[in-house]
Amino acid sequence: MPDVVDLLADLGGVARRGVLLGVVERGDLERALAAGTVTRAGRGLYALPGVDDALRVAADLGGVVSHASAALQHGFRGGDPRPVPADAAMDEALAIADSALRESACRRLLEELAETARGPGSPRIRQVAALATELAANPFESVLRATCLDVPGLAVRPQVRITDDGFSARADLVDERLRIVCEADSFAWHGSRSALASDARRYNRMVVAGWIVVRFTYEDVMFHPDEVRAVLARAVALAEVLVDVRPGGGAAA
Numbered sequence: 338m339p340d341v342v343d344l345l346a347d348l349g350g351v352a353r354r355g356v357l358l359g360v361v362e363r364g365d366l367e368r369a370l371a372a373g374t375v376t377r378a379g380r381g382l383y384a385l386p387g388v389d390d391a392l393r394v395a396a397d398l399g400g401v402v403s404h405a406s407a408a409l410q411h412g413f414r415g416g417d418p419r420p421v422p423a424d425a426a427m428d429e430a431l432a433i434a435d436s437a438l439r440e441s442a443c444r445r446l447l448e449e450l451a452e453t454a455r456g457p458g459s460p461r462i463r464q465v466a467a468l469a470t471e472l473a474a475n476p477f478e479s480v481l482r483a484t485c486l487d488v489p490g491l492a493v494r495p496q497v498r499i500t501d502d503g504f505s506a507r508a509d510l511v512d513e514r515l516r517i518v519c520e521a522d523s524f525a526w527h528g529s530r531s532a533l534a535s536d537a538r539r540y541n542r543m544v545v546a547g548w549i550v551v552r553f554t555y556e557d558v559m560f561h562p563d564e565v566r567a568v569l570a571r572a573v574a575l576a577e578v579l580v581d582v583r584p585g586g587g588a589a590a
Contacts, residue, residue: 341375342556343555345383346477346559351378354381354382366383431468431469432483434466435470435476435479438469438470442471444471451465470495472495474495477521477559478510478521484562484566484569485510490515491515499518499546517548518543519553519569521558540552
């Protein structure tokens with residue numbers, strides 16, 4: 338059964354009681370409230386601590402958020418990338434742009450906005466437009482990808498299929514040169530015993546095939562990015578050593 342915190346994270350940080358109790362036990366919800374890992378955001382409404390106020394209000398009113406607040410939702414709603422603010426942090430802006438492309442396939446419009454952007458924020462807009470992709474699975478993964486951009490030597494692509502001796506699996510973020518796999522792990526959707534067994538087999542096969550696999554939770558990606566960057570930097574350092582000792586000095590096929 339999913340953990341209450343992980344379920345809320347997958348639902349965008351805010352959910353109604355009926356939705357939560359359709360998946361988790363009432364006692365689990367009450368224990369999370371007592372521990373402070375979940376808070377009451379309104380009558381029958383629950384949220385993760387620190388979730389954006391705009392998202393709380395929108396959920397309480399039965400509405401939706403827009404502009405930068407939309408990055409907190411699971412997918413961009415509206416089919417228009419213009420809410421990407423020029424002064425947004427890279428992780429926030431990339432999550433919005435990825436979601437816009439995933440939801441509405443508006444690549445050309447995003448490119449036109451980047452081309453015509455002027456002012457101090459225009460370089461950021463063009464950078465986000467160049468990096469945005471509809472392949473990103475969700476905002477959680479997009480934020481992890483933005484964090485990867487801060488790590489020298491690391492160049493990941495989203496949703497890459499890895500194959501090895503009859504084995505095939507799709508990984509969240511992959512640096513093919515360094516053979517590094519970065520997984521945005523969500524217990525809420527992968528927490529059953531069968532899913533755990535499947536994930537263990539998948540990760541083991543990638544590791545024995547020569548891939549460095551690093552896994553990050555929602556809480557670490559969203560609230561502890563410095564720790565995530567430190568782990569990624571260590572992974573890059575280790576991978577660079579492995580690249581040097583492989584025949585020809587390049588990444589293994």
